[in-house]
Amino acid sequence: MSLFIIFQGCLNFGLILFVNNRKLPKYTVTATLQCAGNRRTAMSKTLKVKGVGWDISAIGNAVWGGAKLADVLELIGINKPSQITPSGGKHVEFISIDKCKEENGGPYKASIPLSQATNPEADVLLAYEMNGEPLNRDHGYPLRVIVPGVIGARSVKWLDSINILAEECQGFFMQRDYKMFPPSVNWDNINWSTRRPQMDFPVQSAICSLEDVNVVKPGKITIKGYAVSGGGRGIERVDVSVDGGKTWMEASRFQKAGVPYTSDDASSDKWAWVLFKVEADIPMSAEIVAKAVDTAANVQPEDVEVIWNLRGILNTSWHRVHVRVGHSSM
Numbered sequence: 001m002s003l004f005i006i007f008q009g010c011l012n013f014g015l016i017l018f019v020n021n022r023k024l025p026k027y028t029v030t031a032t033l034q035c036a037g038n039r040r041t042a043m044s045k046t047l048k049v050k051g052v053g054w055d056i057s058a059i060g061n062a063v064w065g066g067a068k069l070a071d072v073l074e075l076i077g078i079n080k081p082s083q084i085t086p087s088g089g090k091h092v093e094f095i096s097i098d099k100c101k102e103e104n105g106g107p108y109k110a111s112i113p114l115s116q117a118t119n120p121e122a123d124v125l126l127a128y129e130m131n132g133e134p135l136n137r138d139h140g141y142p143l144r145v146i147v148p149g150v151i152g153a154r155s156v157k158w159l160d161s162i163n164i165l166a167e168e169c170q171g172f173f174m175q176r177d178y179k180m181f182p183p184s185v186n187w188d189n190i191n192w193s194t195r196r197p198q199m200d201f202p203v204q205s206a207i208c209s210l211e212d213v214n215v216v217k218p219g220k221i222t223i224k225g226y227a228v229s230g231g232g233r234g235i236e237r238v239d240v241s242v243d244g245g246k247t248w249m250e251a252s253r254f255q256k257a258g259v260p261y262t263s264d265d266a267s268s269d270k271w272a273w274v275l276f277k278v279e280a281d282i283p284m285s286a287e288i289v290a291k292a293v294d295t296a297a298n299v300q301p302e303d304v305e306v307i308w309n310l311r312g313i314l315n316t317s318w319h320r321v322h323v324r325v326g327h328s329s330m
Contacts, residue, residue: 024067024075029123031148031271032228033155034059034201036178039319040312046305049312050187056206056319059226061273064146065129070120078164080118089164092117094145094156102172110154111169112147112199123148123271126159148271149230150199151313153178168197183308190310200230202316203300205238205276205292212321220279223251225319228273229294234263237293238276244287245302245318251276251290263295285324 035058037051044053052058069092070080084090093111100108116122125146128135135141140157147154153173168174179195205227210216223242227235238251253261253274261274282288291300301307304317 024071026065027068027123027125028063028065028129029125029146029148029271030061030063030269031123031146032059032061032273033146033152034204034228036151036153036198036201036313037311038204039206039315039317042304042317043308043312043315046308049308049310051312056208058152059228059273061226062130063132064125064127065132066125066127066143066146068120069124069126069145070118070122072126073118078114078118080120081115082118083115085114085164087164088166090114091165091168093163093165093169094159095161095163096156097158097160100172102177107160108156108173109169109171110156110174111165112150112154113168114164116147149201149232151178151201151230154199177311178313179311180314181309181311183305186310198313201228202314203227203229203233203235203292203294203298204316205290205300206319207288207290207321210288210321210323214321214323215326216282216323218325220281221323222277222279223288223290224275224277225290226273226275227253227290227292229292229296229298232270233294233296233298234268234270235261235274235292236263236295236297238274239291239293240276240278240280241289242280242282242286244320245289249278249280251278282323282325285322288321288323289318291318 037054038058039056040051040054043049074080078085091111092114096108098108099105117124126143127146128143130139143159144157145155174197176192178198180198207225209224223240227238239248240251241248253276255261255269255272255274293299300316300318302318
């Protein structure tokens with residue numbers, strides 16, 4: 001049940017004007033947004049799953065600009081940080097202008113806990129800029145939510161209204177999608193109410209400089225890619241193997257070119273991806289593997305089979321590409 005509506009009518013710039021007129025400070029946050037279905041295609045190779053067939057590119061990194069949600073909530077009397085409002089609100093719901101068939105023609109919506117929304121360190125933004133420019137249509141113009149460290153489904157675009165709720169959002173994409181089930185669950189025995197909505201993304205990495213299957217020239221090759229973890233956890237290490245995981249090399253890590261990355265350094269962007277790079281000689285054919293470890297010592301699982309789920313979300317298994325040495329026909 002909605003306790004009250006904070007703002008409504010973003011389409012006519014009401015919320016943007018409110019933010020500007022109250023002269024809320026503008027913050028910029030560098031953050032990676034990643035679809036929960038990133039790398040879903042690899043899961044489908046084990047057993048078909050339901051969802052868009054993303055490979056490794058359902059992810060992006062940008063500098064977002066806007067007002068902190070915690071500042072906006074404070075203007076209506078919700079202190080930061082807060083676990084619950086005096087009237088019993090525990091969740092903040094975001095409702096989009098966008099309509100979808102899953103909501104029977106109603107709006108897309110999602111929520112986050114009030115404790116996260118009112119925590120300035122969580123860096124939740126009402127964003128009106130992306131990479132120093134006004135949001136374009138595809139990225140949520142004129143206003144969208146950015147919830148760093150959380151699956152992209154919670155960063156609602158084309159924001160229309162914000163509600164304070166006693167319970168989490170009851171929308172389709174909170175209650176009947178984007179939940180993590182074990183491999184034993186199928187569409188005949190699924191019970192959506194037994195699992196909570198997915199929020200933080202597990203540790204993830206992918207090789208981007210090589211495709212499966214590549215032919216490469218003899219000599220050293222450069223292996224590059226991205227690594228990221230949810231909840232603001234940094235990347236402690238990226239391991240790369242050129243023999244299918246028998247032996248490993250540690251890759252160099254950076255967020256800015258030429259600047260080594262340190263996970264707990266104040267200059268590091270805790271919500272942003274980390275890029276990695278390593279050079280290696282490979283045999284005539286090789287299975288190249290990457291796996292990342294975050295600052296909580298979480299590591300990617302070796303095999304996709306053990307994390308397979310019917311919706312194909314959160315495939316964070318070792319990323320593998322196969323290459324062979326030869327001469328390209330080009």
